[in-house]
Structure formats: structure tokens, C-alpha cells
Amino acid sequence: MNRKTFLAGATALVMTGLCAPAFAQAIPATVDQPVTISYYNYNLASAGNGAEATKKMIADFEKANPNIKVEGVGASSADITSRIQADVAAGRIPDVVQMVFSDLNFTVDNLGAVALEDIVPADELKKHFEGITPNGLQLGVVNGKTYGLAYTFSTPVLFYNADLFRQAGLDPENPPKTWAEVKAAALAIVDKTDAEGIATGIFGPSAGDWLFQGVLRSNNGGIISADRKQLAFADPASVEAVAMLRDLYDSGAYTNVEVQAAMEGMASGKIGMYLQTSAIQGFLVKGAEGKFELRASTMPRFGDKPQRPNNSGSALVILSKDPVKQRAAWELMKAMTSKEAYTVITSQIGYLPLRTDIVDDPNYLGEWVKKHPLIKPNLEQLAILERWESFPGPNYRQIQKTMMEGAELAVFGGVEPAEAMKAAQDNAQTLMPK
Structure with a gap:
């Protein structure tokens, strides 16, 4: 895919891609009963800031969503797909996973990834996507649908x-x-x-x-x-x-x-x-x-x-087939790709903030960016980002x-x-x- 096609596709996703969802099984509007979801995450298996920052974000999410318990499962970025594949084969289907972008097509074709357009109401999906750079959103699109919500990545x-x-x-x-x-x-x-x-x-x-x-x-x-x-x-x-x-x-x-x-x-x-x-x-x-x-x-x-x-990094993908767990997984995905989360992800781990409107906002990354100019070359390249081909x-x-x-x-x-x-x-x- 060349850059012109990629950027055109990114714009088309934001402008038209959310208008006609096909609901395979609509998720409930809220999680009104206790539920535990598994979250396979390779940052949890890393040393230092990546693991600690992720644990903090999970803890903050559980505090804000008392009905949802998140069971974190750490595996390295090189091993996480093999771990997921083995657990799916054994009937232990993970609920939400951090998937390396080069493995996304395989996850869609072989591991039962769920398209967000098939379970999340269009207006809700559109609202959450507002403010996320189109180039970032396009990275998780396979066959015209969003199977992966861009999470942690860089140039x-x-x-x-x-x-x-x-x-x-x-x-x-x-x-x-x-x-x-x-x-x-x-x-x-x-x-x-x-x-x-x-x-x-x-x-x-x-x-x-x-x-x-x-x-x-x-x-x-x-x-x-x-x-x-x-x-x-x-x-x-x-x-x-x-x-x-x-x-x-x-x-x-x-x-x-x-x-x-x-x-x-x-x-x-x-x-x-x-x-x-x-x-x-x-x-x-x-x-x-x-x-x-x-x-x-x-x-x-x-x-x-x-x-x-092109990008490195990962997208968040839902594998669960249970509607309640899908709603819980979607709530976790929203939290992990919020303004607050990207403030942590960028300042404490080093990945790009996909919500670029927080870069100059003093309530989020504004003051941090002024003190940490190392992020600037990465931000410059976000405008010319191309897809990591799988x-x-x-x-x-x-x-x-x-x-x-x-x-x-x-x-x-x-x-x-x-x-x-x-x-x-x-x-x-x-x-x-x-």
C-alpha cells in the first residue's frame, strides 16, 4: 500500500467508515453485574516503566469501573501471539489482547478477532474515535473494518x-x-x-x-x-x-x-x-x-x-464472544486509548500519543512536552506515517x-x-x- 492510498484510506475511515455498522451481536449498554475479563498485554511483561505504567492504568480503570475485574496476562511482544494462539486452541479464549500489528491479519483470519463496527453502536464508536489521528486509526483496519484499535506504537x-x-x-x-x-x-x-x-x-x-x-x-x-x-x-x-x-x-x-x-x-x-x-x-x-x-x-x-x-507497536483487539465481556473489553479499550491514558503512555513509556490534541494541552501533555523535546521528531513523523505491512x-x-x-x-x-x-x-x- 503506498502512502497516498494509505492516507486516503485513513480519511475515508473517519468520514464514512462508521456510518453503516453490521451488528453481529450488539453488546449491552453497560456492565451492571460483576465480570472478570482477561487482558493479554506485552507491556506487562516488560521491565521498568512499561509494566508499572500499565498496571497503574488497569488499577485506575478498575477503580472507575467497580463491576469489571481485569486479569492481566503478561507475555513478550515476540511470544504473545503464540500464547494467544495456544490458549484459543485450548478453549481459553482471551477477552482483549494487545496484538502486534504484524500479527493483526493472522488474528482476524485465524483467531476470531471481532470487528468493533459489528458490536459497538456507530455513534458511540464515532464519539470515541474523535480526536484520534486518522493515520493511527487506519492501522487497525482489515477488510474495511476496525479489528484493532491502535494502542501503543511509535516511528x-x-x-x-x-x-x-x-x-x-x-x-x-x-x-x-x-x-x-x-x-x-x-x-x-x-x-x-x-x-x-x-x-x-x-x-x-x-x-x-x-x-x-x-x-x-x-x-x-x-x-x-x-x-x-x-x-x-x-x-x-x-x-x-x-x-x-x-x-x-x-x-x-x-x-x-x-x-x-x-x-x-x-x-x-x-x-x-x-x-x-x-x-x-x-x-x-x-x-x-x-x-x-x-x-x-x-x-x-x-x-x-x-x-x-512506518509504525511499530500494537493494537487492542477483542476476541471474546460473550456480549457482557465484549462490553467490558470495549470499556477497557476506551480507557486505554483515552486522553488520560495517552498522557501516561507517552510520558511514562515513550510511545506516541494518538490523540494529538493533548500534546499542547496543559491538562495533559503540554508541560511535559516542553520539558521533553525528544518526543518532537516522533510527532513530526506521525503526519507521514505508513502501515507496517503484515x-x-x-x-x-x-x-x-x-x-x-x-x-x-x-x-x-x-x-x-x-x-x-x-x-x-x-x-x-x-x-x-x-
């Missing part, structure tokens, strides 16, 4: 160490905006300091492919055809983007370390730049405090081509894995990028639905 952010920039003779007021500038800055840091130049969250077992997709797109590279039948990550523009990463590594500018090691290296001042989700902002801020000046910039672009960032069919994760393994061979393994990406695409295409 790629280039964090950088302003102190290392100064030591290397670089201007921290003018961070790199292109990949060529990133390479030059990283080499200067390597040459004039004891630190590494740049690390990224693109590769590794826990990385997924969201950041890689944004890099390919920013060079106008493909991921999958518009009809979702043919893979396209071996097209010339995509290969060129992979070759850029290979050159970055071969030059000594790019250090190949796993995500956790890269986070720790950036937080301890041993890496000059780090391209990663803003969700790690709290971790980096805590590490840098009192040691060095941490700053952030937008995702690098290829020459004069505009960067085309691959179709039951083999979607293996397709993703094959693509990323091909890219790793090209960047770090010495295989020519065109050869590695073509072999990966050919193998992955056999896993696509016929």
Missing part, C-alpha cells in the same frame, strides 16, 4: 549522544538527516572517540521487520505487491537500500550488536547514534541522566527522497523471518545484496497463499 527515531558529537567535531544542533550524513558522522565518532558510530534495531531475533520495512520504503523499495500476492523486497530499490546498510557496516560506521546490547551501549554513552523505536526513550533517558546529553532526530532519508516511516496467510512469520535472514546475510554475511534478497524472496514466495 523510528535517531537517538544521538550530543557529547560524542562535540568530541568528534560534529554539530549536535544539526544531526544527520540522510544516510550519507549518518555514515560520515558515525565514522567521525569512531575515529575521534572511543565509542561506536551507529547501531540500529533493524536486525536480531527480537527485532521483527517493522524498522527494516521503513528503510526499504524510504528508498521507494517494495515489500509486497498491491494485491498482496507477490513479494517485492528484492526489487532494485529495496536491494539498493540493503546495499547502503552493507556499506555502512563494511566501512566500520555500523556496529552489529543485538537489540539489548545496543540499548545498553547507547544508554551508557558507548554508541554515538541509535535508530530504534521511541518506546525505549525512558530507558535511554534514565541511562543518560547526569552522564551525557541525549537528543533525538527523525529517521534518516536517502538523498532527496522523503523518509517513509504478510498474508498462516506462514506470515516464516515469510518475515526469511526476508530478514536474507537481509542479514547481505549486510553482515558477505553475500551480495541482490543475490541474498532474490534468494530470500524466491524462498518466501513459496510460503505465500496460493
Whole structure:
């Protein structure tokens, strides 16, 4: 899906998508009896701010809704879909889940996700959607209906160490905006300091492919055809983007370390730049405090081509088939995507506020944003956000894995990028639905 189509779809969702719900089973207007719902959430399994902030939001929700008890179930973002799939197969159907966007299509096709338009009255749905950025809402739409309500997500952010920039003779007021500038800055840091130049969250077992997709797109590279039948990550523009990463590594500018090691290296001042989700902002801020000046910039672009960032993160999805529990789940979803919730989600965890009207509001994020400029590059990119493409069919994760393994061979393994990406695409295409 190209950016023009994506933005048009986002506008259409807000303008017309809520006008004609088809009720499969209308939920009750309120929860007037005690009910317990399960809430599968990967932030609950995280260390530090993510878990604590989520627990607080759940506690606040239960206090405001005394008839609803929320049973939180924590599982990592890499494992949560497998956990949900296993529990569904065993008849333990979760009520509401935090679903990684790349798994959303699989959840709709195989796990029985419920479209909000099928259970929530149109006027109520429209009222809650007011104020949420259309780009964010569109992320959870599958086959024209909202199966996932965008919850926690971000765009790629280039964090950088302003102190290392100064030591290397670089201007921290003018961070790199292109990949060529990133390479030059990283080499200067390597040459004039004891630190590494740049690390990224693109590769590794826990990385997924969201950041890689944004890099390919920013060079106008493909991921999958518009009809979702043919893979396209071996097209010339995509290969060129992979070759850029290979050159970055071969030059000594790019250090190949796993995500956790890269986070720790950036937080301890041993890496000059780090391209990663803003969700790690709290971790980096805590590490840098009192040691060095941490700053952030937008995702690098290829020459004069505009960067085309896509989202990371998750949506909230209802799986329950019980009307009372569906109402309770919807109430929880509304609370978790409210102005109050996004104030917590942004200020305490580091994700984007989907309700952008709270950014300048002193009752919500206004004062916090003034004191925390690291959020600004992320907010800038919200206007040009594109969808994290999920691959179709039951083999979607293996397709993703094959693509990323091909890219790793090209960047770090010495295989020519065109050869590695073509072999990966050919193998992955056999896993696509016929």
C-alpha cells in the first residue's frame, strides 16, 4: 500500500467508515453485574516503566469501573501471539489482547478477532474515535473494518549522544538527516572517540521487520505487491537500500550488536547514534541522566527522497464472544486509548500519543512536552506515517523471518545484496497463499 492510498484510506475511515455498522451481536449498554475479563498485554511483561505504567492504568480503570475485574496476562511482544494462539486452541479464549500489528491479519483470519463496527453502536464508536489521528486509526483496519484499535506504537527515531558529537567535531544542533550524513558522522565518532558510530534495531531475533520495512520504503523499495500476492523486497530499490546498510557496516560506521546490547551501549554513552523505536526513550533517558546529553532526530532519508516511516507497536483487539465481556473489553479499550491514558503512555513509556490534541494541552501533555523535546521528531513523523505491512496467510512469520535472514546475510554475511534478497524472496514466495 503506498502512502497516498494509505492516507486516503485513513480519511475515508473517519468520514464514512462508521456510518453503516453490521451488528453481529450488539453488546449491552453497560456492565451492571460483576465480570472478570482477561487482558493479554506485552507491556506487562516488560521491565521498568512499561509494566508499572500499565498496571497503574488497569488499577485506575478498575477503580472507575467497580463491576469489571481485569486479569492481566503478561507475555513478550515476540511470544504473545503464540500464547494467544495456544490458549484459543485450548478453549481459553482471551477477552482483549494487545496484538502486534504484524500479527493483526493472522488474528482476524485465524483467531476470531471481532470487528468493533459489528458490536459497538456507530455513534458511540464515532464519539470515541474523535480526536484520534486518522493515520493511527487506519492501522487497525482489515477488510474495511476496525479489528484493532491502535494502542501503543511509535516511528523510528535517531537517538544521538550530543557529547560524542562535540568530541568528534560534529554539530549536535544539526544531526544527520540522510544516510550519507549518518555514515560520515558515525565514522567521525569512531575515529575521534572511543565509542561506536551507529547501531540500529533493524536486525536480531527480537527485532521483527517493522524498522527494516521503513528503510526499504524510504528508498521507494517494495515489500509486497498491491494485491498482496507477490513479494517485492528484492526489487532494485529495496536491494539498493540493503546495499547502503552493507556499506555502512563494511566501512566500520555500523556496529552489529543485538537489540539489548545496543540499548545498553547507547544508554551508557558507548554508541554515538541509535535508530530504534521511541518506546525505549525512558530507558535511554534514565541511562543518560547526569552522564551525557541525549537528543533525538527523525529517521534518516536517502538523498532527496522523503523518509517513509512506518509504525511499530500494537493494537487492542477483542476476541471474546460473550456480549457482557465484549462490553467490558470495549470499556477497557476506551480507557486505554483515552486522553488520560495517552498522557501516561507517552510520558511514562515513550510511545506516541494518538490523540494529538493533548500534546499542547496543559491538562495533559503540554508541560511535559516542553520539558521533553525528544518526543518532537516522533510527532513530526506521525503526519507521514505508513502501515507496517503484515504478510498474508498462516506462514506470515516464516515469510518475515526469511526476508530478514536474507537481509542479514547481505549486510553482515558477505553475500551480495541482490543475490541474498532474490534468494530470500524466491524462498518466501513459496510460503505465500496460493
